[in-house]
Amino acid sequence: MSAPRLAFANVTGGYGSTVIVRDLNGAVAAGEVLCVLGRNGVGKSTLMKLLCGYLPCRSGHVLLDGRPIDGFEPSARRRAGLTYCPQERPVFDDLSVRDNLSLMHAARQLGPLRPYFERFPILERRLGQHAGTLSGGEKKVLSFVRGLAEDQPLVLLDEPSEGVQWENILHMAECIAAKKAAGTAFLVVEQNLAFAERIADRYLVMDQGRAMLEGSRADIDRGRILGHLHV
Numbered sequence: 001m002s003a004p005r006l007a008f009a010n011v012t013g014g015y016g017s018t019v020i021v022r023d024l025n026g027a028v029a030a031g032e033v034l035c036v037l038g039r040n041g042v043g044k045s046t047l048m049k050l051l052c053g054y055l056p057c058r059s060g061h062v063l064l065d066g067r068p069i070d071g072f073e074p075s076a077r078r079r080a081g082l083t084y085c086p087q088e089r090p091v092f093d094d095l096s097v098r099d100n101l102s103l104m105h106a107a108r109q110l111g112p113l114r115p116y117f118e119r120f121p122i123l124e125r126r127l128g129q130h131a132g133t134l135s136g137g138e139k140k141v142l143s144f145v146r147g148l149a150e151d152q153p154l155v156l157l158d159e160p161s162e163g164v165q166w167e168n169i170l171h172m173a174e175c176i177a178a179k180k181a182a183g184t185a186f187l188v189v190e191q192n193l194a195f196a197e198r199i200a201d202r203y204l205v206m207d208q209g210r211a212m213l214e215g216s217r218a219d220i221d222r223g224r225i226l227g228h229l230h231v
Contacts, residue, residue, distance in 0.1 A: 013056060
């Protein structure tokens, strides 16, 4: 792997006195996808919040392009080049679809979004609709497009395929591939192994807040992953 865009070492943290994530290590380079896999409740979303600054790390370090960002607030991490699409409350419900898509762009123009509208035409049809009235899967598509359209060098996606129709999941995979080719790095939390297998270069498989498996997609047998995805 080339020099990592995002690297984290011995990251430990959780909520209050409860430690959820313990001594996790990982890295993803430009043009790569690291998929974090595991059952519900094993600490995947907690890891994302630790990396994005929404939770403090008890110990360990997070580096973006070799620069420590441990002390950065979430807004500062975004300015440094990190985009985060959360699992919960993925969109601004009180804003229109148009405003959700244009909010982070100074020009507030939708022209650059044309390639995404071609893949996800429902978004263009719903531009004037409040995002809160969308289905759960439609909100995930909106969040996904908004995140990729920010054109940041690093994108963190938490369960992007949850509730999304398979046709649109395939479109997500195509969008990620195009961004990878342009040098974007992705860290993607997923439970949908079929989707992960389409996009991942590397896997980090978690259980009980720890890493059970880590390595390239070619080196980790599918059966070993499935053993950690099912009770």
